[in-house]
Amino acid sequence: MSAxxxxxxxVEDEPAQREVLAYNLEAEGFAVSRAQxxxxxxxxxxxxxxxxxxxxxxxxxxxxxxxxxxxKIKPETRGIPVIxxxxxxxxxxxxxxxxxxxxxxxxxxxSVIELMARVRSQLRRVRxxxxxxxxxxxxxxxxxxxxxxTRGADELKLGPTEFRLLSTFxxxxxxxxxxxxxxxxxxGRDIYVDTRTVDVHIGRLRKALTYFGGADPxxxxxxxxxxxx
Amino acid sequence: MSAxxxxxxxVEDEPAQREVLAYNLEAEGFAVSRAQxxxxxxxxxxxxxxxxxxxxxxxxxxxxxxxxxxxKIKPETRGIPVIxxxxxxxxxxxxxxxxxxxxxxxxxxxSVIELMARVRSQLRRVRxxxxxxxxxxxxxxxxxxxxxxTRGADELKLGPTEFRLLSTFxxxxxxxxxxxxxxxxxxGRDIYVDTRTVDVHIGRLRKALTYFGGADPxxxxxxxxxxxx
DNA sequence: TGCTTTTGTGACAGATACGTAACAGTTTTA
DNA sequence: TAAAACTGTTACGTATCTGTCACAAAAGCA
Numbered sequence: 287m288s289a290x291x292x293x294x295x296x297v298e299d300e301p302a303q304r305e306v307l308a309y310n311l312e313a314e315g316f317a318v319s320r321a322q323x324x325x326x327x328x329x330x331x332x333x334x335x336x337x338x339x340x341x342x343x344x345x346x347x348x349x350x351x352x353x354x355x356x357x358k359i360k361p362e363t364r365g366i367p368v369i370x371x372x373x374x375x376x377x378x379x380x381x382x383x384x385x386x387x388x389x390x391x392x393x394x395x396x397s398v399i400e401l402m403a404r405v406r407s408q409l410r411r412v413r414x415x416x417x418x419x420x421x422x423x424x425x426x427x428x429x430x431x432x433x434x435x436t437r438g439a440d441e442l443k444l445g446p447t448e449f450r451l452l453s454t455f456x457x458x459x460x461x462x463x464x465x466x467x468x469x470x471x472x473x474g475r476d477i478y479v480d481t482r483t484v485d486v487h488i489g490r491l492r493k494a495l496t497y498f499g500g501a502d503p504x505x506x507x508x509x510x511x512x513x514x515x
Numbered sequence: 516m517s518a519x520x521x522x523x524x525x526v527e528d529e530p531a532q533r534e535v536l537a538y539n540l541e542a543e544g545f546a547v548s549r550a551q552x553x554x555x556x557x558x559x560x561x562x563x564x565x566x567x568x569x570x571x572x573x574x575x576x577x578x579x580x581x582x583x584x585x586x587k588i589k590p591e592t593r594g595i596p597v598i599x600x601x602x603x604x605x606x607x608x609x610x611x612x613x614x615x616x617x618x619x620x621x622x623x624x625x626s627v628i629e630l631m632a633r634v635r636s637q638l639r640r641v642r643x644x645x646x647x648x649x650x651x652x653x654x655x656x657x658x659x660x661x662x663x664x665t666r667g668a669d670e671l672k673l674g675p676t677e678f679r680l681l682s683t684f685x686x687x688x689x690x691x692x693x694x695x696x697x698x699x700x701x702x703g704r705d706i707y708v709d710t711r712t713v714d715v716h717i718g719r720l721r722k723a724l725t726y727f728g729g730a731d732p733x734x735x736x737x738x739x740x741x742x743x744x
Numbered sequence: 745t746g747c748t749t750t751t752g753t754g755a756c757a758g759a760t761a762c763g764t765a766a767c768a769g770t771t772t773t774a
Numbered sequence: 775t776a777a778a779a780c781t782g783t784t785a786c787g788t789a790t791c792t793g794t795c796a797c798a799a800a801a802g803c804a
Contacts, residue, residue, distance in 0.1 A: 485752070486753080708783095715763090
């Protein structure tokens with residue numbers, strides 16, 4: 287039961303393309319699971335976390351973008367690299383894909399060799415730390431698998447939203463996030479919430495982070511948004 | 516017999532096919548037992564729970580469908596993954612429609628490689644890596660062999676579902692499991708059960724674990740699920 | 745300094761998630 | 775065969791979280 291071959295999840299509605307992908311990935315020595323739509327993909331991820339996901343953009347019902355967004359909202363699945371496949375080559379689409387949190391973007395028709403290289407590259411990037419999703423910043427440690435956050439020796443108590451917020455920040459310390467971006471990342475897409483609500487949750491996050499003392503690690507960037515550190 | 520070899524039960528009435536299957540599974544490092552009909556299968560399951568069952572659909576007397584259904588009704592055996600073998604692909608849909616609760620379907624003639632992959636995949640889903648028959652957490656000890664749980668010096672009395680719930684938790688202490696994941700692992704996959712039912716059984720597990728005193732080791736993670744510790 | 749814009753924050757009502765007792769239907773045990 | 779144990783669902787109470795508002799505070803600007 288050698289579990290040391292990386293597991294790849296292929297999400298593609300078109301059977302022929304799906305099999306081509308799967309075949310090539312298997313030939314490369316990966317353990318492949320297949321999903322033919324977004325719902326199935328999310329289910330499979332839940333059941334058996336793959337090491338990487340190759341995701342078609344255009345799919346009926348739940349689009350690749352939406353699947354990606356949902357994966358990136360949940361801290362425990364956020365760390366799985368997503369390679370987005372799309373027929374659209376415009377820069378705008380690529381930006382949009384990456385904006386949603388995709389880790390790489392490959393335009394169809396792709397060369398198999400190139401795609402394999404990208405898969406390996408993403409795995410190389412993430413694999414070393416694959417043992418539990420664990421983010422650190424300063425003396426703050428967030429463990430996605432156990433949903434625990436500690437600062438120094440103290441365990442912090444965060445609400446669900448604050449937890450996701452912090453996890454988003456810790457993904458890229460120092461990066462400035464606009465309120466809109468945070469709403470998109472932390473709250474999800476089609477949800478109408480006042481942007482000022484972000485401020486309130488930032489406040490709550492701050493209170494939680496400094497409950498046992500220590501400096502406030504959240505930086506306000508006037509006119510732009512917030513950042514960690 | 517080293518207990519860290521996963522045990523597979525092959526149920527197939529046709530001797531030649533049965534041996535092919537068994538041979539390949541043994542070559543993969545599994546401990547294989549054989550049954551040539553449904554009654555024998557149920558008997559063998561009762562006396563020595565296998566980790567996974569490969570079940571032919573068409574058998575005289577007690578059909579694979581019926582065997583599967585009976586296995587999935589009993590909470591004790593419900594968690595054993597069943598891979599159903601069927602002769603034609605159209606039949607797969609038919610069998611699916613019968614709601615047998617099988618975990619996966621493979622069409623004959625199957626490629627040995629594919630079948631092995633599916634077997635491993637199911638095993639990974641249900642029984643990740645912890646094969647040890649003795650799990651410990653804090654002062655709680657779970658002995659899979661004798662189906663007994665003790666806390667400190669006291670022996671606890673758990674129902675079958677609570678037992679499986681606890682053993683899932685103890686496989687990875689600290690990890691947060693969503694209700695869906697728990698339903699998948701503890702109840703089985705194609706089973707329709709309300710997610711809130713999980714809460715009730717968590718409550719029962721808690722009551723059992725704290726019956727003789729001691730802190731409640733089960734942690735509720737609002738919006739996410741439950742974890743041990 | 746005064747004026748404008750942006751951000752921080754306490755309060756609050758409504759929404760939501762969770763714990764649990766009760767219950768009816770089964771299965772298992774004695 | 776009767777009693778005991780177990781399962782899944784429901785309903786209801788409660789704790790916690792959510793989003794919005796109002797106003798205070800801070801930051802920029804002239």
